[in-house]
Amino acid sequence: MTDSSYLERLTQLVEQGERVRAVAKTEIAQGVLPPDPPATGSPEPSGSGRGGGRGGGVSGALLNLLSPLVSFSAGDRIVDRVTHGIAGRGAPGSAASTLQHSRRPVPPATTLDDTILAVTDRRLLVCASGPVKLWSSKADDERAVAETRVVWSAPRAAVADARVGWHRLNPKRLRIEFTDGSWLSFTVPIAEPGKPLREIASALTGR
Template identity: 80%
Template sequence: MGDIDYRARLADLVEPGEQVLAVAKAEIAQGVLPPDPPQTEQEGLSGAVSGGGGACGALLNLLSPLLSFPAGDKIVDRVTHGVAGRGAAGSSASTLQYARRPVPPATTLDDTILAVTDQRLLVCASGPVKLWSSRADDERAAAGTRVVWSVPRAAVADVRVGWHRLNPKRLRLEFTDGSWLAFTVPIAEPGQPLREIASAFAAG
């Protein structure tokens, strides 16, 4: 998969006169995440899965990833990755993470793109991407990019990049409703785009 340049496409997606200040490809960090939004905010969502499993569920999840127990998932996530976000159901962090959850059956991959403009924070999804892509594949992925979530800049309380366990490149978005969500890039990729996201907020 190539290093796709999404900036030109984002310039087409923003409102007239809105200026794109920083763009970064990132993924929601692994770990315990905020709960999903309330049922009324989830179009077409089936009934909630009941919890259960506890310590036994966590052990089974470690032994066989194909067995899934919600409570066990959370224990494994907390132990192996820590906390990747907090907030009430329906908070900014809750709705953001839900907006980027793959809709089953997920048969394609797409990139998550963060963008800061002079007016908003945008979270976008690219068109389908391929592991081994041609220039034409990358152009199609960029052309298919769409905004899936956004908030005014005023809804963002703080943005910073720092260490989390062994990862020195974790972006933490804190919102004025008290919720927060973390994003990362693969350890082999540079953290400069994440720092540019933070700098764009600090400058404005």
């Protein structure tokens, strides 16, 4: 499914008179992400959260490596930092914090969907497609596009900068920085072109 497949649907979702400038199918980069917004966070068990002891974090990381089905918050962050680095920063409730939370699957997640970035002459939009399948038919793809919805948005003025560059072995990583000091990164698979991400950056910055 190409990025342009979503363009017609996005023109239906924007406000009257709003024009779509760029569209990219992407995903939030792997790595350590900003914390969740305060109102949506839930208390973590004693000893397994960010405030837990050092031993709990290390043992959690080891368990995460041994079994992906075992999840500890501190362990997750250690594994993410070592294997993928930093994918975003920001205080709870910042633009990057609320954006990444908007794309987190709600348990029990039984389907997958695409993340779509769009830039209009007014806003940065983050959208979620309808359910997608690994082996999809044309009808499946059309249904995913038709069910695309906006899950997060911010005025263009809230974006301080955007650029595509190298991160470790990935030459196609989009970093969007917000005026509140937070930032978040997005990627596409290595085999896919980085042009849509560069178009997003250009549309946000005018460069």
